[in-house]
Amino acid sequence: MTPPLDLDAYLARIGGLAAAPDTTLTTLNALIAQHVAAIPFENLSPLLGEPVDISPAAVQAKLVAGGRGGYCYEHNRLFADVLRHLGFTVHELGARVVWNQPPGAITPRSHMLLEVDTADGPRLVDVGFGGLTLTSALRLQADIEQITPHEPFRLLRDGDDWTLQARLGEAWKPLYRFDRVRHHACDYIAPNYFLATHPDSVFTANLMLARAGRNQRWTLFNRDYAEYHGDGRIVRRTLADMAELTEVLQRAFGIPPALCATAQPRLARLFDAG
CATH class of the missing domain: 3.30.2140.10 (Arylamine N-acetyltransferase)
Structure with a gap:
């Protein structure tokens, strides 16, 4: 049985919050900003040949108690568990990374991201995309530039498929493509094994x-x-x-x-x- 999330330890790890956490968009964005500032994206475990266990208990032990970072399956697993503990409704999704890929490239579904329900509609949340990780939640709305504490982002839509882009200088660069099909913990096991060991x-x-x-x-x-x-x-x-x-x-x-x-x-x- 998975041990319960230690919210106090998590909040201490990210430096605390100015107000008591609730299920508002303000709290969501504050948690995102604190999380990405405190917990680094890092791949030392795969580089050292260590297994990457993405079970909730292992992720909490590594990123919270162990003072470590991790990659998307670890960051977004922990963040999803924190948000659910606070009462948010969270849907786990999968994406195909197209960053630095030629136009039209077909890539595997190897990235984890989150859709979070708020009183003002669903938001895209992703605290595990390395150097261009989102630093606030994005409205799930196509064709509008959305300002974050760092780069502007936008979402493009083609049927059921969405593409996340970041504006770097004057150019819009695609990061990944995704749809809103719900994923489960078992869906991440195989791609995580590939990323951590192959x-x-x-x-x-x-x-x-x-x-x-x-x-x-x-x-x-x-x-x-x-x-x-x-x-x-x-x-x-x-x-x-x-x-x-x-x-x-x-x-x-x-x-x-x-x-x-x-x-x-x-x-x-x-x-x-x-």
């Missing part, structure tokens, strides 16, 4: 981290580190050695020092070519 998975071959704070995003892909500021500035650098990498992992992404030490032999391979 040699062709982007998560087993590369180091990937992201976090979104107030007016800023931080991303790391292997040795390429970037800070995106609210005024449009982008600061990029290539990390030169393990000391720089460890400093960034701990400062920008909150990775526990013990995990950095455990991961050092695998992470050192990132510098072999240099």
